Amino acid sequence: MSALEIREVRKDFGSTRVLKDVSLAIDSGEFLILVGPSGCGKSTLMNAIAGLEPVTGGQILIGGDDITWRTPAERDIAMVFQSYALYPSMTVRQNIAFGLEMRKVPKAEREQAVERVADLLQITHLLERKPAQLSGGQRQRVAMGRALAREPQIYLFDEPLSNLDAKLRVEMRTEIKKLHQRLGTTIVYVTHDQIEAMTLADSIAVMRDGHILQLGSPDEVYNDPVDMFVAGFMGSPSMNFITATLEGQLGDYRLRIATPEEQELVLPWPADRITGELADHLGQPVVLGLRPEHFSEQDARLEGQQEGTLLEARVTVVEPTGADILLRLPLGDSEVTARVGPKCPVAAGERLALRIDMSRAVLFDPQSESRLA
Amino acid sequence: MDNVIRRRTPGARLARAALYAVLIVAALFYLLPLVIMLLTSIKPLDEIGAGTLLALPQHPTLAPWITAWGEACTGMRCEGVGGYFWNSFAIVIPAVAISTVVGALNGYALTKWRFRGSELVFALMLFGCFIPFQVVLLPMAQTLGWLGLSSSRAGLVLVHVVFGIAFTTLFFRNFYVAVPSELVSAAKLDGAGFFRIFWRILLPVSAPIIVVSVIWQFTQIWNDFLFGVAFSAHDTQPVTVALNNLVNTSTGVKEYNVNMAAAMIAALPTLVVYVLAGKYFVRGLTAGSVKG
Numbered sequence: 263m264s265a266l267e268i269r270e271v272r273k274d275f276g277s278t279r280v281l282k283d284v285s286l287a288i289d290s291g292e293f294l295i296l297v298g299p300s301g302c303g304k305s306t307l308m309n310a311i312a313g314l315e316p317v318t319g320g321q322i323l324i325g326g327d328d329i330t331w332r333t334p335a336e337r338d339i340a341m342v343f344q345s346y347a348l349y350p351s352m353t354v355r356q357n358i359a360f361g362l363e364m365r366k367v368p369k370a371e372r373e374q375a376v377e378r379v380a381d382l383l384q385i386t387h388l389l390e391r392k393p394a395q396l397s398g399g400q401r402q403r404v405a406m407g408r409a410l411a412r413e414p415q416i417y418l419f420d421e422p423l424s425n426l427d428a429k430l431r432v433e434m435r436t437e438i439k440k441l442h443q444r445l446g447t448t449i450v451y452v453t454h455d456q457i458e459a460m461t462l463a464d465s466i467a468v469m470r471d472g473h474i475l476q477l478g479s480p481d482e483v484y485n486d487p488v489d490m491f492v493a494g495f496m497g498s499p500s501m502n503f504i505t506a507t508l509e510g511q512l513g514d515y516r517l518r519i520a521t522p523e524e525q526e527l528v529l530p531w532p533a534d535r536i537t538g539e540l541a542d543h544l545g546q547p548v549v550l551g552l553r554p555e556h557f558s559e560q561d562a563r564l565e566g567q568q569e570g571t572l573l574e575a576r577v578t579v580v581e582p583t584g585a586d587i588l589l590r591l592p593l594g595d596s597e598v599t600a601r602v603g604p605k606c607p608v609a610a611g612e613r614l615a616l617r618i619d620m621s622r623a624v625l626f627d628p629q630s631e632s633r634l635a
Numbered sequence: 636m637d638n639v640i641r642r643r644t645p646g647a648r649l650a651r652a653a654l655y656a657v658l659i660v661a662a663l664f665y666l667l668p669l670v671i672m673l674l675t676s677i678k679p680l681d682e683i684g685a686g687t688l689l690a691l692p693q694h695p696t697l698a699p700w701i702t703a704w705g706e707a708c709t710g711m712r713c714e715g716v717g718g719y720f721w722n723s724f725a726i727v728i729p730a731v732a733i734s735t736v737v738g739a740l741n742g743y744a745l746t747k748w749r750f751r752g753s754e755l756v757f758a759l760m761l762f763g764c765f766i767p768f769q770v771v772l773l774p775m776a777q778t779l780g781w782l783g784l785s786s787s788r789a790g791l792v793l794v795h796v797v798f799g800i801a802f803t804t805l806f807f808r809n810f811y812v813a814v815p816s817e818l819v820s821a822a823k824l825d826g827a828g829f830f831r832i833f834w835r836i837l838l839p840v841s842a843p844i845i846v847v848s849v850i851w852q853f854t855q856i857w858n859d860f861l862f863g864v865a866f867s868a869h870d871t872q873p874v875t876v877a878l879n880n881l882v883n884t885s886t887g888v889k890e891y892n893v894n895m896a897a898a899m900i901a902a903l904p905t906l907v908v909y910v911l912a913g914k915y916f917v918r919g920l921t922a923g924s925v926k927g
């Protein structure tokens with residue numbers, strides 16, 4: 263039995279359908295991330311789960327109970343909002359205790375719960391303050407404390423970190439992960455930040471235009487994307503898409519990439535990655551997806567021992583990030599990003615030999631944008 | 636003024652002095668009627684005829700005030716405006732309280748519990764702000780008759796509440812629109828209901844707009860004459876109507892000092908309210924969202 267199950271949920275605002283038959287299920291203790299571009303319906307789905315917006319169709323089940331038409335209060339859900347939504351007239355202590363008070367928990371127990379979460383989140387010294395007297399990071403903690411105090415079955419986080427500055431965001435991210443590992447809570451967490459998604463999730467649901475495109479582990483979503491949108495959305499810098507022509511015969515496929523300046527580049531498609539669909543696309547254009555880390559610099563000492571196809575190109579831009587170097591170079595009719603080691607001796611305008619690891623490359627249909635292999 | 640810091644040149648000082656001079660003159664000009672009323676109200680009758688309007692009283696006296704309060708004739712009776720002064724309070728206080736509470740609940744429901752057609756309801760309410768009083772006199776008289784509230788204080792309270800709700804709803808609606816709805820969502824998830832959320836979350840941050848609503852309603856209802864004259868009987872008249880009767884009662888010489896004293900008495904509560912709470916009024920009107 264799933265902790266939370268969503269069955270073909272639809273939501274219309276007037277005549278616009280914002281959620282289109284969304285289905286998903288998560289187990290108790292699981293950390294699910296909803297990720298997608300702004301406006302794709304993430305908050306709407308969260309509000310539907312919380313009962314703040316009635317759904318147009320479909321069902322929502324918590325622990326096997328159909329709660330589609332229960333009020334928010336009856337759902338045993340706590341939510342952390344992007345704006346934190348702390349009650350401005352109440353102290354931190356009252357904010358945290360409010361949910362328990364509404365549920366008629368005796369005062370002594372409420373106090374205990376406040377102490378517990380304040381201790382957990384290290385906000386004990388802030389308990390008597392009003393929200394206006396807190397910094398952004400402190401408010402964030404209080405908002406989490408308010409959710410934790412009630413110990414609900416499910417926690418919803420709607421972009422909880424997006425109002426924090428970059429450094430604090432990374433800190434809080436780690437802290438949320440620790441909390442989840444420690445408390446084993448069931449969490450649905452919305453973000454449009456794919457790094458947050460990759461680092462926190464047990465599973466990721468990638469959304470677009472009210473659909474869930476893919477639901478899978480971070481590894482699946484990153485390395486085995488169902489279409490070009492998911493592939494391009496996850497990962498930073500994002501995946502390179504290169505137009506190529508699929509050639510060859512059964513069991514021996516090649517990708518021919520027309521390069522304007524020089525001779526054509528031909529990349530062999532790994533034999534163990536051949537799918538039935540490829541045969542239908544022989545002689546037709548396909549889109550080759552290569553992540554920046556699928557490129558690596560040619561090491562002179564390992565001449566002839568390295569795997570992968572060799573590519574030689576003139577580097578147009580060199581962007582050292584510290585941990586590694588991002589290179590921009592032309593490939594086919596577009597420019598691609600490659601990630602190489604921080605010591606790679608290359609300057610803009612120079613020619614560089616790179617290896618392409620085709621074993622992790624992916625292929626898409628240029629029309630439907632869906633995955634071919 | 637701009638926010639640029641620069642040295643004060645003599646020219647700038649002069650311009651500033653001229654500016655203040657103009658402002659002071661304008662302020663004095665607006666104060667003049669009040670000053671004349673006050674001066675006249677403490678002069679004996681013979682001094683009024685003899686001196687100019689602005690002459691200071693030679694023998695200041697509170698007699699006109701005492702007469703105005705307790706003895707002056709308003710129509711048939713000669714009991715002063717004192718009783719009607721309390722009448723006004725008896726009408727204004729419940730009317731202000733009820734219209735403010737209802738306006739607050741309306742504003743809360745219209746912004747935080749949107750329902751199908753809530754925008755239309757609001758538009759209609761807004762329309763209520765523009766209905767001229769005269770238009771409703773007859774239907775209202777009819778309605779009060781049906782309700783058995785003709786010529787009663789309760790009837791006047793009802794009329795003022797009905798008219799006031801349009802304004803108070805507008806005030807509270809515009810204030811609550813700026814209060815983040817996520818506060819209400821959070822409270823719903825915490826298990827609070829409609830009234831609990833209003834009482835515990837919204838109301839504690841509503842002080843600025845409550846002040847606006849109270850001042851506005853108090854001034855409007857206290858100063859009302861038309862409804863007062865149309866829907867009251869002799870012993871339920873508000874002070875504005877009594878003042879009118881007092882001034883228009885023509886027996887013998889016109890006692891300008893008594894008239895002025897009565898007018899001062901009738902104007903005093905709104906003056907006091909404005910002096911005490913005026914700055915909160917301006918602050919409340921410009922108050923934006925609640926900083927959480």
Ligand SMILES: Nc1ncnc2c1ncn2[C@@H]1O[C@H](COP(=O)(O)OP(=O)(O)O)[C@@H](O)[C@H]1O
Pocket residue numbers: 275280298299300301302303304305306307
């Ligand atoms: N109350 C509403 N009325 C009408 N349209 C809405 C409402 N709430 C959201 N929408 C629309 O639904 C879409 C999804 O919004 P939302 O769920 O907030 O997106 P996200 O959280 O993914 O950025 C948007 O196009 C938005 O304009």
Ligand SMILES: [Mg+2]
Pocket residue numbers: 304305306421
């Ligand atoms: Mg959102």
